Amino acid sequence: MPIAPLFRPIDVAPAYQKVADAIEREIVNGRIKPGDPIGTEHDLVRQFGVNRSTIREGIRVLEEGGLIRRDSSRRLHACLPRxxxxxxxxxxxxxxxxxxxxxxxxxxxxxxxxxxxxxxxxxxxxxxxxxxxxxxxxxxxxxxxxxxxxxxxxxxxxxxxxxxxxxxxxxxxxxxxxxxxxxxxxxxxxxxxxxxxxxxxxxxxxxxxxxxxxxxxxxxxxxxxxxxxxxxxxxxxxxxxxxxxxxxxxxxxxx
Amino acid sequence: MPIAPLFRPIDVAPAYQKVADAIEREIVNGRIKPGDPIGTEHDLVRQFGVNRSTIREGIRVLEEGGLIRRDSSRRLHACLPRxxxxxxxxxxxxxxxxxxxxxxxxxxxxxxxxxxxxxxxxxxxxxxxxxxxxxxxxxxxxxxxxxxxxxxxxxxxxxxxxxxxxxxxxxxxxxxxxxxxxxxxxxxxxxxxxxxxxxxxxxxxxxxxxxxxxxxxxxxxxxxxxxxxxxxxxxxxxxxxxxxxxxxxxxxxxx
DNA sequence: TCTGTCCCTTTGTCCGACAAAGCTAGAGCC
DNA sequence: GGCTCTAGCTTTGTCGGACAAAGGGACAGA
The missing domain is CATH 1.20.120.530 (GntR ligand-binding domain-like)
Structure with missing residues (x-):
């Protein structure tokens, strides 16, 4: 007989993934609209309370996913995946x-x-x-x-x-x-x-x-x-x- | 009259992108087969001659692209995008x-x-x-x-x-x-x-x-x-x- | 043979630093 | 006044080093 599931699996995603997920959520559910600026890496460091290296890894994930891009001046903003x-x-x-x-x-x-x-x-x-x-x-x-x-x-x-x-x-x-x-x-x-x-x-x-x-x-x-x-x-x-x-x-x- | 093209545009991609591209090329053209190990981050640092942070950003790009994954022990290996x-x-x-x-x-x-x-x-x-x-x-x-x-x-x-x-x-x-x-x-x-x-x-x-x-x-x-x-x-x-x-x-x- | 422990490796994260490129604002010029 | 140019600040890309946690492997003991 299978035991009753007492515990849910714990979410142990690494920090950079959580950063990426958090930003993705905001974009996908529309709170950040395509074209909106995301802020500088330093801003994100302050907001998420993690190191810049960690933020940067999260950014790479989103960039590759096509959800954010850097414009001509390399500033981050949300965008529609092409x-x-x-x-x-x-x-x-x-x-x-x-x-x-x-x-x-x-x-x-x-x-x-x-x-x-x-x-x-x-x-x-x-x-x-x-x-x-x-x-x-x-x-x-x-x-x-x-x-x-x-x-x-x-x-x-x-x-x-x-x-x-x-x-x-x-x-x-x-x-x-x-x-x-x-x-x-x-x-x-x-x-x-x-x-x-x-x-x-x-x-x-x-x-x-x-x-x-x-x-x-x-x-x-x-x-x-x-x-x-x-x-x-x-x-x-x-x-x-x-x-x-x-x-x-x-x-x-x-x- | 168009001038003869004396120079090709210089490739000024950031290092992490070049790392990702280099690994991607090896996977796509088959020199690295799905399942093959990629090596540790330290290996890649030695091979590419760049900092580990740079390597890690490149890895994130490939991971998000589905070309490489980490197995149970978090070791990197190439894989077929799912x-x-x-x-x-x-x-x-x-x-x-x-x-x-x-x-x-x-x-x-x-x-x-x-x-x-x-x-x-x-x-x-x-x-x-x-x-x-x-x-x-x-x-x-x-x-x-x-x-x-x-x-x-x-x-x-x-x-x-x-x-x-x-x-x-x-x-x-x-x-x-x-x-x-x-x-x-x-x-x-x-x-x-x-x-x-x-x-x-x-x-x-x-x-x-x-x-x-x-x-x-x-x-x-x-x-x-x-x-x-x-x-x-x-x-x-x-x-x-x-x-x-x-x-x-x-x-x-x-x- | 099995098991538990210790050590080494690897990853994820952090800190601090610096050069290059962009942006901003003030100085200087017409 | 309006324009240009430069100096300074900001931001990114990269680097070096550091450390805790987790995994893997070897090794000793039961």
Whole structure:
């Protein structure tokens, strides 16, 4: 028979963790709003009654978590965690877990179709203007695989943004970040890849403008299937995401 | 005319960041494998030639990023970032960005449907056994909203796991974590909610076992629509995720 | 063989210090 | 009066050393 639980486990978190938790609580429950200053390290030393080294360790935790940042003058203030940084963390995790391109492809097919559906339904004129601008840039760099891959990545970010669904936006980002480097390789290796990519984007913008859901879904599928065919010319879908891709993700994160 | 780039920007990151980056690089590119020991703080002091305080700040960054952990004896070793922890970070971000339940619902509809499709296609006998076990537990606690909500959350994690797609698994988790507390509220408020929930789970397991994709999708949709109807009895879908839900997420993260 | 003890290592925390960079305010100049 | 420039104060990043608590390991004794 199990004995009645007389005692609760004691919370023996180290001090720096308690500092981080305390500040996090204040931010998450809204008492400290994004943009509000946190105070200097010395302030925190006085408030928490612990050493500055301890405070600094707590600050590192929060900084890495994206809850606080230092502005140009290195002063601390609360902030909204940024999607791209969070997504980079996730991408890194996916790489370490050695997910396959098949998993990436399947998940992206779902997420990008959902994005376009949302975009078709809710895109604003401003969204469309951004997409048009992106298309123009893409057309200008159709011969430059690296630039084109960058435009492609941005295009899909803009489509997700046009869906007005931030959950979707965040959910699709990690997989998209891992796609990005392969797009460059594919456009480099397949001659007609660049023009096909730009043409697909054009159809997608048209579909959004015409609020034509069918067309949007259809061209998203084709676009991704194009990627897949191109990828299978250089590697198997069952290959796991290589460590080398992290270089891209790391560079992106620092930006 | 742009001048030829004679110099590259100098990297002026603080030392603790460089320490963290250096260790991260070794882990990400595979030279340090998950499970490998990192060495003591003193070792790192010797290797990097910086003060222990600096090393410790770097360690905090990596620890928060989920790349290294301390085992029972507090020794450092590399590890695979855990999905639940990453997802908690994302959930926290979604709360701070004040996403609406409508966004959550729409994204989840997409992600859960994709999960069930994958599960129908690829679930193993072991996956099914886990789902069966979960169903038994759910039936036992159908009168206890808190326990039932927990079972429901676990059920959907198991379905995603059965899809064998880790990208999907990770993508759906943040939204799912935010659903969890509302499920309890709904089951509490709506009398027939518990039995309907369990019935839906039963149909979903049947669909997976029979490899009946149509039924799987249908019952996933119904299951989520049930949630939606229940939710709309207590609040508007356009309400943003409340700060109070973070308490759940925080508790989950510590586990 | 098991157990209890002692010692060494490691971590978490503290104290004090200092150089570099930012910010502030007053001096000096037009 | 308004502007610029400099000196001083503040803050951060880093360093060196210190110590208590906890864990691990070796070693002696039952």
């Amino acid at each position: 999607y791209s940084k969070l997504a980079s963390r996730l991408s890194r995790a996916l790489v370490l877990h050695e997910v396959t391109f098949r998993e990436l492809y399947e998940a992206s097919m779902t997420l990008e179709v959902a994005s376009i559906e949302g975009a078709v339904e809710r895109a604003t004129d401003e969204n469309l203007a951004e997409l048009d601008a992106n298309l123009l840039r893409s057309e200008a760099v159709v011969g430059d695989p690296a630039m084109l891959a960058e435009c492609d990545a941005e295009f899909h970010v803009l489509v997700a943004k046009a869906s007005q669904n931030r959950v979707l936006q965040l959910a699709r980002e990690p997989a998209a970040q891992l796609f990005y480097p392969t797009t460059e390789m594919i456009v480099t290796g397949v001659a007609e890849g660049g023009p096909r990519l730009v043409a697909a984007h054009r159809h997608l913008i048209d579909a959004i403008r015409d609020r034509d859901r069918e067309a949007g879904v259809l061209w998203t599928r084709r676009h991704l299937q194009d990627w897949r065919r191109g990828f299978e010319k250089i590697a198997s879908l069952d290959r796991s995401v290589e460590h080398m891709y992290m270089e891209h993700a790391q560079a992106a994160r620092r930006r | 999905y639940s922890k990453l997802a908690s970070r994302l959930s926290r971000a979604l709360v701070l960005h004040e996403v609406t339940f409508r966004e959550l619902y729409e994204a989840s509809m997409t992600l859960e449907v994709a999960s069930i499709e994958g599960a129908v296609e690829r679930a193993t006998d072991e996956n099914l056994a886990e789902l069966d076990a979960n169903l038994l537990r759910s039936e036992a606690v159908v009168g206890d909203p808190a326990m039932l909500a927990e079972c429901d959350a676990e059920f959907h994690v198991l379905v995603a796991k059965a899809s064998q797609n880790r990208v999907l698994q990770l993508a759906r988790e943040p939204a799912a974590q935010l659903f969890y507390p509302t499920t309890e509220m709904i089951v509490t408020g709506v009398a027939e909610g518990g039995p309907r929930l369990v019935a839906a789970h039963r149909h979903l397991i049947d669909a997976i076992r029979d490899r009946d994709r149509e039924a799987g999708v249908l019952w996933t949709r119904r299951h989520l629509q049930d949630w939606r109807r229940g939710f709309e009895k207590i609040a508007s879908l356009d309400r943003s995720v409340e700060h109070m839900y973070m308490e759940h997420a925080q508790a989950a993260r510590r586990r």
